[in-house]
Amino acid sequence: MSPMTNEPGDGPIVFLVPDIHDLQTGGNVFNRRMVAGLRPETSVRVQTWAPDTRPAPELNRPDASLIVVDSLLARHPDALRAVRERTAATPLILLVHYLRCIDPHAPDSDGVADERATLDVVDGAVTTSRYVKQALVGEGPPAERVRVVRPGLGERYRGALPDRPGRGRPRMLTVANLLPEKGLQSFVDVLRALRDRPWTWTLVGDATLDPAYAAGLFRRLRATGLADRVTWTGPIAPEALRTRYDRADLFVLPSRFETCSLSTREAMARGLPVVGRRVGGMPENAGDAPVGALVPPDGPQPLRAALRSLLTDPMARAHRGQAAWRRSRDFPTWTEAAAQFRTALATLRTRAVGAAP
Template sequence: MTIKRCSFLVPGDLNTRTGGYTYDRRVIDGLRAQQWEVEVQTLGEGYPAPAAAALAQAGRVADALPDGALAVVDGLAFGVLPDLAQRHAQRLCWIALVHHPLSLETGLDAAQQRALFESERRALASARGVIVTSSSTARALAAFDVPDSRIVVVEPGTEPAPLAAGSGTDALSLLCVATVTPRKGHALLIEALAGLKDRCWTLHCAGSLVMDAACASALMQAIERHGLRERVVLHGEQDEAGLCALYAKADAFVLPSFHEGYGMALAEALAYGLPVISTRAGAIPDTVPADAGLLVSPGDAIALRAALQRLMDDAAWRAQLKAGAQRARGRLPTWQQSGARFASVLADFRQPAGGA
């Protein structure tokens, strides 16, 4: 029997609590459930702006892989390692796992965007295959000169969840689950809610406050400046039990992202039957059905405020969205399905290039 084996190369710590790392962990578990031997190795810290030490570590890891090895590399690292990818392209089977293009991160200046775009374009040229988490990201990679034949979509799974019980109070409980970085739009959310202080609501934010300390500090200052300290709770990073408790007590979910390669937290919200207020950014329209949420233009605080105001004022409409979310929860893929599909895709990509 042919041994199914791959190396899974990740930037930093695989146990980091973000959507991308959660996807990596669950896919690795899924591969092992499909009888794959998976060796996980770290490429060092600091991606997508690795220091010399991380680049040296990535080089050592790649050098040590045996000829013909199937190497799945998280795109947060692969996109900034074009020279390493090219150097080993003939002897390794590179599989790039792209959650979303690096140049689409919020807060980059034009020069940074160009540099990341060119770096990722060069790296992807060396990949045997590219796995993405949404059709939106697959379409975005056309600009990187990646042929459609080398791109496969493997959507994240979603853990089944009980329907949220809600806050049970007159004050609407809004939940935002996202690491505090510029791309997630927390500052925009505070600006929108600042104009709704006459309504009864509380915002609960779950997500790391240390991954981008400057962004977190600016968020705290904005909360103070708008006089919302008693209305906004920053819970920081939560474990599974903590997240489940927050989802269970929420009345609605809000995430004003500037871009999402899929939006795993949005799918989680649907699994709990929560109505969603978000944006038409990246893959979000593919993740959130029209009858389960209202999507506004990214960066539009006025439109976001109007959506939140309607959510607060129109109980019948909120109930309609909740019903739509409850219908959507039954259509979400499971992690078992995602793991099996990932394994099938790897099996196809590991075939010799001439037969792929």
């Protein structure tokens, strides 16, 4: 990571975010919560940036004390170098929600090389799990330049749990945008192998981020003859999402990789057992608690077997849902997460300034 050349002033913090920052993604929710938590004690400016059209945005804040860069912009190292040239006295901190270079299931590509080049441009990083910090340090940045701030849990998801009598067809829920890394198309094959069991599946997520992938998912569902068991809601506002968790019996996230998974933490707080893959930051959500089943990432059989077991046994679902709820009580509030984020930024800024010649 590049050293600083000048000491920054005690000015505002600028967030550079991609032009999809208004969409309901876990990373965008985290960003908005951190911005809200920093205010009003700290002046914060959020600036959308499309590097393909604006290689070096005019920040209009020469007094900025820090620039926080969303990791979706990490594939544009040349553009970030141009930002650094314009703001040489201001540390750049990468906020890592996802990077291909730390995803063991992502193919090696030019995007990976660009991300690695970006790590040489920024002065530090904030990650949302220990896994991501360790993986990032493996790419070169020193450990003292990487801080972990886990997502908070909204108050609407805390409190008494809904009554789930365990009768009728078990209701599975997935909250994930319709993207290849979420493993949804291959999950249809898992569902097809479970068609002998009674169940329904509700999918909450945005189809506009990758329309071609979403169309392929819907085609596959129609081809399997399972469409009458499946409900796709599209994206749902956070204030309405709790109802979906409360109406479900089982939370499923078939992603090939997750740096943390905000939706998993929300589902646990609503007492849902979780079935997913033991990848990335997912095990940190569970800790040592028997919250459901996190299975090996290779192949569909472990996921299929875990689902069959829980679909068949309502008592097991209830016990593991209660364990998930108890575990969720250790999750920080968003206020606590924002305080940790403020401390992390202060520490990284101090180190960056101290490294300047």
